[in-house]
Amino acid sequence: MEEKLISEKDVRNAWLRYYMFCEVGISYERLQALSFCYSLIPIFKKIYPDKEDMKAALQRHLVFYNTEAVFGSPINGIVIALEEQKAKGEPIEDDAITGLKTGLMGPLAGVGDSIDWATLKPIIFALGASLSASGNPIGAFVLLLLPIIQIAIGTQLSVYGYKMGRASIREILSSGRIKELINGASTLGLFMMGALSSNYVALSSPLKFTFGKGNDPFVVQNIIDSIVPGLLPLLAVLGIYWWLNKKNQNMVAIMLIILAISLVGAITGIL
Template sequence: MENQQKLITEKDVKNSWLYYYIIAEMGISYERLQALGFATSLIPVLKKLYPNKEDLKQALKRHLVFYNSEAVYSAPINGIVIAMEEQKSRGGDIEDDTITGIKTGLMGPMAGIGDSIDWATLKPIIFGLGVTLSASGSMIGALFMLLLPIIQIVVGRNLAAYGYRAGQASIREILQSGHIKTLITGASTLGLFMMGALSSTYVKLSTPVQLSFGAQNKPFVLQQVLDNIVPGLLPLAAVFGIYWWLLKRNQNFTVIMIFIIALSIGGAWLGLF
């Protein structure tokens, strides 16, 4: 029993998650999505736990069922699954459906957390700053984008080890504590500030429209009036217009891009922009 306890180390758990992080999206299918990557990442661990080939085969089959989550913040699931497989290999009373149920039940909530923090906040901020640096001619801009995977790897490896140490109770502890909600709210607020700053920097829109009311009067310059109301009003309206389209109409980015190009060309031809 003591030797069996030493078969799996936290390093094994962290390396298993890192392998999953790298290959999670490589073998995607509509039937299984990330299941192939998840099962493949567990092979080194499962080989240690199940030296018998038949037991190993059954373990791999358990993890080839449908699975899909956000790779970084679902890392505790990887750790919990390894802990459960370790207990099962010792003869623990754990059914296959129990392991599958844990994965299925947790992949949605953890994906929601990960998408909010990683892809909706960190990625736009880091990539936006990287683009800004690159546009100014700095080589650091290209390297700056590597900050995202570095942060993800550090966070994911530690979350996987935490899940392994704490077992099933760890996820309940994470979800029930108020820390995750606070983190998501803070990250979302920071993301809004950054997206507002980047939008005002990169969205350029003005109008040359001028109206004359008699030769003795100064022309009515529409852009000056708009700037006196709110500086950058047209770029702000463009950003909110696209946001409304994404929220209320559809998220077909090709259609939106074609619409923006057509509106820009038409507006320029008519002298509106």
């Protein structure tokens, strides 16, 4: 049986160090390299008893590095596996390790940004904001779901990368599971945003007309609700989404346009 210098607990702890400090000590020259290197120090102390070998390993990982910390965690596991093999005398070149990091950090950052920051974070923060707005104190603690989910995913993926080595990334990317996960998370996000929009976007029209003496007034809002309840809030949300998607993502411009339309509608009595 092949001797293992590193345990799964070591891999998880190394990733947790990286997760906690990945945004510390950032510079344009190295970005996350310092935190990545810092996370590997306990690993290197185990596998490189010779100080010169450890210095070389630390120097090897001070090159530019930047990825999404959670879904980029397989890189941490793969690097630990390669360093362990190198420490045992396997012919693994320094350039092979740094090249692997450089080649994987971009694709995995794209996956992580799509799932972690563009889907999970908005859903969890919107849920927390809605609960807090209704006076529910649980809303303040809902935000803790994000780091809990991130740590659960990151520790598992880092160990997976360590166990599978370089083949793990090929398996993950070629299996189609990432695409399924992104599609599922996006669908969940749409449901959540739709539910929140219907509850918190208030838009109605006070317009009413009277045709003939003694007849009940013709209320525009009642007619709209009889056709599609909540149609005006839906049109407002779709209009903002269209603007952000087709025109630009200038939030200040969106806020000013909404404010102008609201003022005109209130003054004229249309909205």
